């Protein structure tokens with residue numbers, strides 16, 4: 001079990017003003033926090049990697065609890081689709097940078113908190129320098145590349161990594177990279193093949209789920225800072241909101257782990273490449289699948305070209321919006337539906353953003369069909385051709 005006197009600099013215990021004594025009175029009367037603990041919180045420096053679904057509740061509760069300095073790394077802008085779960089931001093923040101929105105909200109919640117903003121993507125080039133300034137790192141990332149990067153940087157710097165991840169109705173939390181606990185790589189030695197695990201943007205997420213997991217991350221962070229309780233280091237908490245079941249499994253440190261075991265990893269690497277993510281410059285159709293832009297497709301439909309439109313999304317997505325004249329064949333049933341598809345006509349497949357469409361186009365091309373994929377999917381169709389088609 002991980003215990004300490006708190007991971008912050010115990011010597012730098014900040015004094016509390018009269019206003020702060022009043023504000024934190026419910027902490028001060030808790031014997032396990034008390035004045036000493038509240039001073040530790042005020043002296044502490046916590047970095048949130050991401051101000052999204054997980055970072056939102058974590059930032060709010062850490063600020064409310066009186067953590068003296070909160071660093072936030074993010075480079076995104078508040079979008080209306082964020083507001084279903086990213087409670088740090090409001091409707092009037094749509095279009096603003098998440099950091100500006102976070103700074104304002106935290107200043108209102110607790111003006112005693114110093115917010116340090118890092119408006120950048122966390123990369124191998126900047127991670128060590130940014131993370132090194134903080135006592136505890138809260139991983140609120142939504143992709144494997146940044147998760148491995150955050151883990152490796154935490155192991156190299158010896159900083160606790162308070163981990164959380166969410167998908168659909170299920171979440172996980174743990175504490176990695178403590179003095180004798182495991183790291184993320186001990187649990188997941190290699191990233192999944194690219195495309196195997198859909199992102200929340202592709203697979204969806206219950207809005208309240210990051211609220212649960214991010215709040216657990218804030219709780220673990222405060223326990224680490226105070227040196228109280230039993231940390232999640234060495235355990236993985238699994239949360240299933242459908243069955244409303246919480247359970248923990250033991251996660252031992254792996255002596256063969258290249259990060260925290262053998263220490264083979266002595267420097268940060270290219271995590272996009274490591275996780276098999278295509279570089280931004282690489283075209284999505286590197287394997288020769290034809291793509292048609294929404295404007296080109298609209299022009300071809302307009303002039304009466306003989307096209308067979310196939311929508312490869314799920315039925316509940318079809319119900320939100322679809323293109324007129326299209327046929328619904330969800331990607332998962334495409335292989336069994338090949339015989340019912342007319343091979344004499346040219347096919348255009350589409351999905352929400354273009355990714356599943358590309359998978360479908362590959363399958364169809366391999367089966368000998370003439371096929372192209374609608375670039376950017378129904379989202380770009382809505383932007384470029386017909387705004388009455390709902391985006392989601």
Ligand SMILES: [Zn+2]
Nearest residue numbers: 183186257260
């Ligand atoms: Zn490890």
